[in-house]
Amino acid sequence: MTENRAPRRIIVGAFAIFAVLAVLYTIMWNTGARKMKEEIAAFAAREAEAGRSFTYDRIDVAGYPFTLRGKVRNLIWASDLYRFDAEDVTIATLPYDPSRIIFAPRGKRTLRIGDEAYDLQSDDLRFSLEPNFVVMEGHGLILTGKDRAMAIGDVIANSRRLGGGSAIAVQIKNWSFGGEADARMTYFNLAASRENGVLTIAGMSAGIGEGEDTSPTQIQGQGTLSANEEGVLDGRLDLKLKNERPLLTLLGRTAAFDPSTMDTAASLLGAVTNQGTREIELPLVIDGGDLKLGPVSLGELPPVSL
DSSP states (O other): OOOHHHHHHHHHHHHHHHHHHHHHHHHHHHHHHHHHHHHHHHHHHHHHHHHEEEEEEEEEEOOOOOOOOEEEEEEEEEEEEEEEEEEEEEEEEETEEEEEEEEEEEEEEEOOOOOOEEEESSEEEEEETTTTEEEEEEEEEEESSOOOOOEEEEEEEEEEEETTEEEEEEEEEEEEEEOOOOOEEEEEEEEEEEEETTTEEEEEEEEEEEETTOOOOOEEEEEEEETTOOOOOOEEEEEEEEHHHHHHHHHHHHHSSSSSHHHHHHHHHHHHHTTTTHHHHHHEEETTTEEEETTTTEEEEOOOOO
């Protein structure tokens, strides 16, 4: 009789332990779900303090018991200079660490920069919003506007809070403007820091091509930029530049610059660079939004947010 009770006690004890663990996990999962909502609300509050808005209709949580995930409905992330809208944003985190949330926008998405609005499509787009670290990663992005389109092969950007400022890193590959035969940025790398409204660029490099031209613009530079409350830029970058024409063609494809002005600038700079065959050093100066590359005036930059 005693021998029959022993296995029974083992089985009952095992089920009791399992039940206790299941209850504890359920408590942890529900606590994680509440914390996840609180973390998103806290990020929205930090954005409001910075003069931006991060709003949504509601958060639906699901995934029990294996994952902690959900959807943010009708997200709007905006400042005076840009606005991002997404119908549905899938969110996922770990029940034991709900401060690390991955956001993946789905459904209809639009991006407005200044007066330009774009429909946004992507093979993959996600971002993470932590208290001291923000990272965004995208692949196969296509932005379609009323008058122009852009495509970005790959982009990774992050910002880490350090003291009273932040450290910023950006990598972009294959950013094309206006189609395959038009201007494109084959790569762009940036390492910078931001504090008290001043962006200090420790290092920047870019390669810019035009059509089937195998001789792209090559740029390296460093310097500082600042913006006032209206987003008007001031600053200076000291550049090393070779083959200026693809760069000027790319600027002419944007809404900010007149293509005829870029053609004139290419002729003037071509006399200095021997038609782009010689590397030169020259400053890129921004004074009250007015942009000059060396001695050549390029036009006025639109407001930006630093």
